[in-house]
Amino acid sequence: MPALAEALVAGVVLVVAPVASTASADGSVPPERQSDLLHLLKHDCGSCHGLTMKGGLGPPLLPDTLAGRADADLAEIILEGVPGTPMPPWRSQLRAGEADWLVRQLKQGLPTEGMAP
Amino acid sequence: MVLILSATSALAFAEVALRGTGDLGLIVERAAGRVQIVETTTQSKLAAVDGLGDLSHASAVFSRDGRFAFVFGRDGGLSKIDLLEGRLAKRIVQGGNSIGGAISQDGALVAVANYEPGGVRVFDSGTLEPVADIPAGDDAAGRSKVVGLVDAPGQRFVFSLYDAGEIWIADMSEPDNPRITRFEGVGALPYDALITGDGHYYIAGLFGEDGLALLDMWRLDAGVRRILDGYGRGEAPLPVYKMPHLEGWAKAGDLLFLPAVGRHEVLVVDPRTWQEVERIPVHGQPVFAVARPDGRQVWVTFAHPLNDTVQVIDVAAIEVSHALTPGKAVMHIEFTPRGEQAWISVRDENRVDVYDTRTMERLSSIAAETPSGIFFAARAHRIGL
Numbered sequence: 001m002p003a004l005a006e007a008l009v010a011g012v013v014l015v016v017a018p019v020a021s022t023a024s025a026d027g028s029v030p031p032e033r034q035s036d037l038l039h040l041l042k043h044d045c046g047s048c049h050g051l052t053m054k055g056g057l058g059p060p061l062l063p064d065t066l067a068g069r070a071d072a073d074l075a076e077i078i079l080e081g082v083p084g085t086p087m088p089p090w091r092s093q094l095r096a097g098e099a100d101w102l103v104r105q106l107k108q109g110l111p112t113e114g115m116a117p
Numbered sequence: 118m119v120l121i122l123s124a125t126s127a128l129a130f131a132e133v134a135l136r137g138t139g140d141l142g143l144i145v146e147r148a149a150g151r152v153q154i155v156e157t158t159t160q161s162k163l164a165a166v167d168g169l170g171d172l173s174h175a176s177a178v179f180s181r182d183g184r185f186a187f188v189f190g191r192d193g194g195l196s197k198i199d200l201l202e203g204r205l206a207k208r209i210v211q212g213g214n215s216i217g218g219a220i221s222q223d224g225a226l227v228a229v230a231n232y233e234p235g236g237v238r239v240f241d242s243g244t245l246e247p248v249a250d251i252p253a254g255d256d257a258a259g260r261s262k263v264v265g266l267v268d269a270p271g272q273r274f275v276f277s278l279y280d281a282g283e284i285w286i287a288d289m290s291e292p293d294n295p296r297i298t299r300f301e302g303v304g305a306l307p308y309d310a311l312i313t314g315d316g317h318y319y320i321a322g323l324f325g326e327d328g329l330a331l332l333d334m335w336r337l338d339a340g341v342r343r344i345l346d347g348y349g350r351g352e353a354p355l356p357v358y359k360m361p362h363l364e365g366w367a368k369a370g371d372l373l374f375l376p377a378v379g380r381h382e383v384l385v386v387d388p389r390t391w392q393e394v395e396r397i398p399v400h401g402q403p404v405f406a407v408a409r410p411d412g413r414q415v416w417v418t419f420a421h422p423l424n425d426t427v428q429v430i431d432v433a434a435i436e437v438s439h440a441l442t443p444g445k446a447v448m449h450i451e452f453t454p455r456g457e458q459a460w461i462s463v464r465d466e467n468r469v470d471v472y473d474t475r476t477m478e479r480l481s482s483i484a485a486e487t488p489s490g491i492f493f494a495a496r497a498h499r500i501g502l
Binding site for chain 2: 039042054090
């Protein structure tokens with residue numbers, strides 16, 4: 001269980017641990033936006049990668065499957081998509097730094113239940 | 118009558134000695150690993166059955182007597198649910214990652230399409246004991262993810278191989294010895310498929326190219342042909358944030374309505390010639406284009422981020438006649454068997470809304486946690502569902 005989401009109140013995740021910030025100035029995401037991004041990750045990314053990120057039509061996005069990949073490369077895939085596959089570019093849906101934040105969440109592992117509906 | 122209060126979800130049924138299942142159905146609560154059993158006559162929830170695992174993209178088929186639902190979970194779970202008793206009758210985990218399934222013409226076999234391991238597995242619908250394993254794939258790609266698995270007349274299953282670009286027919290007349298007919302090179306990345314309600318045509322959508330793969334089930338010797346080839350005409354498609362689903366289709370003046378991939382369009386095809394007749398501009402990238410049972414309307418849902426809206430196409434006019442905005446993240450639409458109601462799941466609002474398809478008014482809402490698929494027991498009696 002990652003430190004990211006430990007408190008469950010009426011089905012809403014309260015982010016109690018500060019997100020580890022990176023050296024880059026754009027590495028932090030405000031808490032209310034974090035919940036939107038986690039929702040996007042679970043449900044919209046989950047359409048292809050599975051609600052639990054164990055894979056589907058798209059490959060698994062679990063900590064051990066991503067461990068060997070550079071954060072910057074993974075963030076680029078999120079932003080630009082993978083031509084010739086169903087992975088679309090998400091650049092238009094994300095603000096600066098949010099792809100990096102998503103990569104960090106995936107590498108930590110997502111909370112397995114109780115994500116904000 | 119003495120009522121013993123119990124905590125079981127079957128309580129609602131304890132008071133009903135006898136009833137049919139023709140007006141029953143399921144709502145998948147995908148994040149909760151639960152289904153609700155609902156009744157369309159009173160638009161109410163009767164029971165909930167949980168413990169069904171990862172229900173992302175879960176779908177259901179029904180036993181031929183309409184009593185049981187078979188729910189296909191993302192995590193390879195196959196759950197058999199007793200609609201009358203409101204309980205889980207049996208559950209197995211048959212694979213690692215699954216995408217849907219089908220029930221055979223005679224109701225004896227349930228088949229599951231798997232991503233992991235690729236292929237199709239077939240089970241006895243009574244016991245869920247394994248009957249056959251079809252490790253679909255080709256030499257190049259190895260085992261392939263399977264999509265678009267449907268039943269077809271003649272005790273057959275038809276499905277598409279996402280990685281290998283093939284369509285297979287499995288004749289299950291001898292259940293433990295499936296006879297496979299393979300159609301290779303049907304196109305790049307078939308992502309889903311439908312079979313027409315008469316079992317005549319199987320159509321696979323292709324993600325890797327503009328066009329669809331068509332198999333005439335009455336003339337298998339003619340092979341698979343490409344239809345609507347290059348419907349994008351070389352335009353760069355938009356990013357696809359959700360794969361379209363090919364389920365349900367509309368026939369009116371003998372026309373077929375299909376969601377375009379990567380375009381804000383519904384394609385209209387004449388199945389006598391398989392030529393494009395028209396393209397209807399719609400609100401966003403369509404995910405579902407589902408026909409009301411009488412074929413007079415086609416209701417369309419859309420991909421993220423335009424998924425708060427449903428548009429209704431008047432088939433006689435071949436144009437959008439109504440728009441509804443049920444709310445955030447509309448996922449699925451299911452019509453009552455004769456089409457007077459449309460049930461719409463609104464995932465991010467935790468509701469299922471029931472609309473009157475004549476007046477377009479919302480009749481009622483049912484609370485549901487992140488609802489996705491809605492499946493009514495009347496599917497028991499329809500080919501391909």
